[in-house]
Amino acid sequence: MLHSLFLAVVEAPAAAAHAAHAVAAEPGIVEKFGLEWKYVVVQAISFGILFVVLYWKGIKPTIAAMDERTHQIDAGLKYAEEMKNRLAATQQQTEVALKEAQQKAQAIVAEAQKTAKEFADKQQKEAIEKASGLIAKAQEAIELEKKKMLAEARTEIARLVVATTERVLAKKLTDADRASYNETAARELTGV
Amino acid sequence: MAAAAKQAQQLARQLFKLSVVDNVISTDRVAGVLAYVEKHAPANAVLVLKAYHRLIAVELAKSEARVEHAGTVAPAALAAIAAAMSKKYSRPITTTARAHPALLAGLRVRVGDDVYESSVSGQLAALALSV
Numbered sequence: 001m002l003h004s005l006f007l008a009v010v011e012a013p014a015a016a017a018h019a020a021h022a023v024a025a026e027p028g029i030v031e032k033f034g035l036e037w038k039y040v041v042v043q044a045i046s047f048g049i050l051f052v053v054l055y056w057k058g059i060k061p062t063i064a065a066m067d068e069r070t071h072q073i074d075a076g077l078k079y080a081e082e083m084k085n086r087l088a089a090t091q092q093q094t095e096v097a098l099k100e101a102q103q104k105a106q107a108i109v110a111e112a113q114k115t116a117k118e119f120a121d122k123q124q125k126e127a128i129e130k131a132s133g134l135i136a137k138a139q140e141a142i143e144l145e146k147k148k149m150l151a152e153a154r155t156e157i158a159r160l161v162v163a164t165t166e167r168v169l170a171k172k173l174t175d176a177d178r179a180s181y182n183e184t185a186a187r188e189l190t191g192v
Numbered sequence: 193m194a195a196a197a198k199q200a201q202q203l204a205r206q207l208f209k210l211s212v213v214d215n216v217i218s219t220d221r222v223a224g225v226l227a228y229v230e231k232h233a234p235a236n237a238v239l240v241l242k243a244y245h246r247l248i249a250v251e252l253a254k255s256e257a258r259v260e261h262a263g264t265v266a267p268a269a270l271a272a273i274a275a276a277m278s279k280k281y282s283r284p285i286t287t288t289a290r291a292h293p294a295l296l297a298g299l300r301v302r303v304g305d306d307v308y309e310s311s312v313s314g315q316l317a318a319l320a321l322s323v
Binding site: 154175 | 261262263264265266269270272273275276293296297298299301308310311312313316317319320323
């Protein structure tokens with residue numbers, strides 16, 4: 001292909017000279033094909049009008065529609081990219097919010113656990129104090145009851161001893177004993 | 193009512209003071225007081241007489257030593273008690289004896305509200321209280 005073009009270029013001047021001689025000698029191609037310039041001009045004008053009409057009615061709207069579609073596609077792509085960025089930002093914000101919420105939840109749980117532990121400790125302390133108080137009161141009551149029982153037993157024993165002694169003395173004391181005791185008592189009372 | 197009782201009490205005390213001569217209740221003075229009350233009939237005469245009777249009874253009780261005893265008591269012992277009490281209260285005090293077997297042995301002497309006791313039951317009671 002390149003070789004044939006090269007030959008055509010090299011041989012072109014010679015061919016042109018030969019053609020010039022031939023043209024001068026023979027009728028032109030215009031005459032051969034019967035071309036008339038007025039028809040060519042008319043055809044050119046018709047083609048121009050057709051081109052203008054086609055361009056105005058077909059090509060231009062098509063190009064405009066293609067431009068509009070291209071613009072819409074670009075806008076869609078741009079919108080999709082923006083949405084993608086927004087989605088990424090939203091995901092990032094969501095992750096941050098989730099992380100913060102998780103931290104807050106952990107803090108709340110820790111605070112609740114701490115409060116629960118303090119409350120349990122307080123309850124336990126109060127229960128221990130209450131139990132200690134009850135034990136102390138019970139011991140005190142037991143001690144008082146013990147003292148009361150001992151006192152009652154001592155009193156009862158003394159009463160029984162006195163009653164027994166009185167019965168024994170009532171039987172055993174003779175009149176002489178009583179008279180002698182009465183004399184002693186009289187001496188004691190007169191000494192008052 | 194309270195004011196009337198107070199006035200009756202005051203009048204009874206005045207009448208009681210008139211009835212005592214040398215720390216001893218005089219029967220003549222008491223008779224005179226009763227005659228006065230009967231004659232003049234003061235206000236609230238019943239209340240006055242009740243209060244006067246109570247004062248006389250208390251005073252008579254102070255002049256009498258009631259001796260409770262278990263077993264026999266020699267008259268000399270009673271006389272000695274009367275003398276001792278008269279000396280103690282600075283007034284003549286007589287004794288009246290009454291048997292009280294619950295004492296077991298010993299004496300209990302009451303002069304007014306004062307009680308003197310030397311008896312087996314008293315000592316046993318003191319022993320029971322001290323235990």
